[in-house]
């Protein structure tokens with residue numbers, strides 16, 4: 001693969017197993033002969049396999065309009081495959097026998113069994129799969145091409161969606177690569193169709209939704225929608241991912257429904273410094289990617305870019321309707337749908353979302369506004385972290401706060417960092433009152449709320465970090481919520497709450513259990529939760545222990 005890849009990295013990417021290890025793998029799969037030139041797998045294959053070379057060699061080929069490119073030649077003792085064998089997504093490459101020989105073929109279930117039961121081989125295989133996916137992303141060796149413009153919110157949305165889902169793609173910026181226009185003209189693509197996603201050279205999606213992109217690229221292809229699951233988790237962020245890891249590793253049949261990509265709010269965090277075990281911090285994206293892979297290793301299923309739109313709570317098993325009207329049946333439910341950013345009431349706000357207005361500060365947004373002045377709105381820890389992060393690459397960061405100081409809302413260590421950084425100014429008693437621009441934010445106006453003075457500045461990037469609203473609207477009125485819309489659980493549910501919902505059991509609700517038996521709320525969506533990654537993870541894990549109890553109660557185990 002990459003020319004810069006060192007020998008050590010190459011050995012980790014393409015390890016050679018001992019004969020004994022190959023024999024061990026053969027006990028999980030089946031042996032088959034191969035003939036030189038025979039195609040073993042095509043890009044887009046919905047059920048990719050892992051081929052372990054016993055004799056001969058196999059080629060990994062990237063297939064594009066220009067033809068085939070050799071990605072790697074696997075020799076005896078080496079094995080094919082990458083992270084799509086964990087995610088259950090479609091194949092990205094062609095695999096062809098380079099000479100006559102023999103391979104061991106393992107389907108996805110067999111690979112997962114190896115990962116779960118063979119610790120030494122499993123570690124080698126898992127590491128290789130993840131490193132290969134990272135390399136594919138770095139090289140853009142995927143099956144998707146995104147054609148868009150940096151001034152277009154839809155382009156940012158799809159770039160974010162593919163990046164956050166770890167899907168390799170090639171991005172073609174139409175603002176700089178004018179020669180692509182002839183191709184678009186020949187396909188009848190107009191300015192309104194931008195962004196455009198091309199897949200495997202023959203599918204063309206015009207300004208698609210994330211769900212359409214996911215369906216076309218086969219993100220959910222291996223998920224059985226008809227099974228009655230032991231537990232359905234809604235939301236694949238810290239709380240939901242922890243629930244998935246614990247449920248799947250403890251033998252429960254778990255399905256996670258996620259409307260965007262794994263990670264939730266945590267992905268907006270450029271560096272989480274207070275999560276146990278990471279003294280130098282960890283990006284939310286990395287934490288989520290690790291947890292996502294871990295849950296899949298244990299066999300949890302994920303439905304990506306699917307919205308849990310309704311919970312039918314009148315009957316057991318519960319059913320959750322996903323967009324499109326399809327219903328998923330569940331003996332128990334863990335609600336980990338978290339919270340979304342609070343948006344200030346500002347004219348033209350949505351017009352500039354993704355084009356100067358951002359709700360997260362990650363490397364991607366930092367790159368968009370590198371070297372320019374930026375504004376961060378908010379007085380909480382997320383605002384402080386964003387300001388420190390953005391100060392490293394931007395010319396100056398203005399932190400706008402309505403109150404008279406940061407002391408009440410932000411951790412002291414962050415306040416000190418803001419004060420010590422000459423590239424950050426904190427403007428108290430200040431609020432944004434106007435946004436202007438043509439397609440992209442160009443000017444902002446802020447007002448000093450004590451003097452009424454207004455100031456118009458040529459600032460093109462505003463990061464809004466102003467708190468969160470619970471994602472509970474989809475539950476209609478199934479479960480009891482508090483006055484802010486967060487789900488009440490356990491001891492917070494009053495006798496009146498339970499009477500109003502006709503709580504049917506002689507026992508009171510367990511901790512984390514909502515007013516619906518067997519339906520739990522964990523993480524930021526739960527009333528009274530700590531709104532931290534560690535607490536969300538702890539609650540997700542703890543809920544699984546209670547799921548076991550409920551299943552026993554139902555006699556389903």
Ligand SMILES: Cc1cc2nc3c(=O)[nH]c(=O)nc-3n(C[C@H](O)[C@H](O)[C@H](O)COP(=O)(O)OP(=O)(O)OC[C@H]3O[C@@H](n4cnc5c(N)ncnc54)[C@H](O)[C@@H]3O)c2cc1C
Nearest residue numbers: 235237238239259264265308337338339523524531532533
């Ligand atoms: C910028 C920023 C920085 C932060 N920094 C830190 C930090 O340094 N340390 C710390 O401890 N905490 C930090 N936090 C807080 C932390 O990220 C949250 O407490 C944590 O992410 C909560 O996890 P969660 O799983 O409960 O929910 P969320 O992270 O809110 O995720 C909920 C998930 O559910 C999905 N979802 C919602 N509705 C539906 C639906 N109907 N159907 C399907 N899926 C749905 C969402 O897409 C999302 O993926 C930060 C937060 C932000 C925004």
